[in-house]
Amino acid sequence: MTDLPTTPPEDDATPAAAATATAAPSKSAYRQMEESITMAPLAQQAMENVHDELLTLNFGPHHPATHGVLRLLVSLDGEIVRDLKPVIGYVHTGIEKTAEQKQYWKAIPVIERMDYVSYFFNAYAFCGATETLLECEVPKRAQYLRVIHLELNRIMSHLVWLGTSALDLGAMSVWWYCFRERETLLDLFEMSTGQRMHTRYFQVGGVIEDIPRGFETKVRQFLKAQREGVKTYGDLLNRNEIALQRLRNVGIVDEQRLLDLGVTGPLLRATGNPWDLRKAMPYCSYEDFDFKIPVGTLGDNYDRYACRLAEIKESCDIVEQALDALPEGPHITDDRKIALPPRHELATSMEALIHHFKLVTEGMRVPAGEVYFPIESPRGEMGVFIRSDGSSKPARVHMRDPSFVNLQATADMCRDSLIADMIATLAMMDPILGGVDR
């Protein structure tokens, strides 16, 4: 719109100009007629009406920059986003309904597939809620093993976020560095749990098996490489003019508005509010570890980026402390009504055989009650609500997924910014649509 002339161009064919510049070659009649046409009245009209017209655009659901199957109904005024509304439900798979049809321990694999980059968190929230209902004591070693895997998962989740977000901003190389480290992490998960993703490692009452020999050394090697990695990502992005222009002072929403919208996690911490459930209301022995909560100041996209990057380093510290102080003892509760007996007992003990049979066929009976178990996932407060009616299947499972709630802040973050900034903001929000739609 700006390149349309608003004033008539200087016309050197006017009589005054022609009189002074006699040396200029005379123009053809057609050329003179052409030059006498001015776009000014039309441009004037266009400029007057330009703000009346809003273009409604469907953004997604199939667009790589939406980080999943997210559809945004965007009202555009030129290139400015005036309003938007997220439309979700495209990957709704009925996980909550499915979980109601399964025994508690058989529901874990379904629930893990919800938010598919933070599977340990999904599993832990569900197991934690069940343990609260059972009033089951989890052995200290199991808690530490859980912390190790949760924090490694947090690093993995942030790496996926950083790689894909940098890709959205046009930085290809960061993606390769992030996914190199992520690959090491998935190999570590495979070593300790047997699976790269959706590991089913966390059980009600503990973890399925102890870590193998050599795992600790490999994790320490990884942590060393990861700390270097964080430096590398910082070197690539922190002073990168293109990244800074896309991130700094973009997508600012103040703390109070975010609190009203129920936004938690790095998005809230970027505004300077240090709310982190690991510190505020510790669970799973997090009170044993010494770590900091990175916070931002302004709450723009750069703060969101910087907070997550710093969180990777803090997670490395937590894993290291957990490895140093890993207590000896059982890795799962010895309550035979909750956890399977060890394999070797089945050959010698009739009682163990009966327990094994009952657990596998019928599952554990959970006392009636309702419980809400919140934890700090990489995206914010991840809570699982379980209502038990006393049978071996949950009567209601509901997940409070952080992405689902955080998505409500999209309109506030993107309003009156450019459409290109909307992509950056969406990347820095880090919604996982598998968790949103469940």
Next chain:
Amino acid sequence: MPDAAALAVLSQDLLATGGVLATRHEHGKARLDVEPAAVVDTLAALKAQGFRSLMSVHGLDYYPEEPRLGVQYELLDMTARDRITVATRVTIADPHVPSVTPAWPTAEHQEREIFDMFGVIFDGHPDLRRILMPDDYEGHPQRRDFPIGGEPVLFTHNEKDVPGWIE
């Protein structure tokens, strides 16, 4: 966590206004059962006492008990690091609960989800539509008497036989 005694003090004012049916304390957390009509006032009173964040809204179906449908609000006090649950129950015949979205913008998506999944109607919600299921979907799939596996899988060969799929 407010213990049983603190819960009694907390709910004293609320009990005076009526609407609170019961107070409970289980698994280290306090819980208030209220009438559906008293939800907005109870949440406002708790907000004044420091519970300024609404973290989650759950829908429940207590089939076959009556009143069948339940809605629960998880409140959080970030300063005192406390949580409290406010619970209410409505019948299938009259599933109306006043919406808390005007006072707590975070409830918008969650109330839409409960409407979608259980058919609870939130009066005063600005945009009460289905959120996860398709707009033309019939029924509320999270109800306990909603059958699973009852829907035919759509393929090219059977799309003409599935009612309502194509005209």
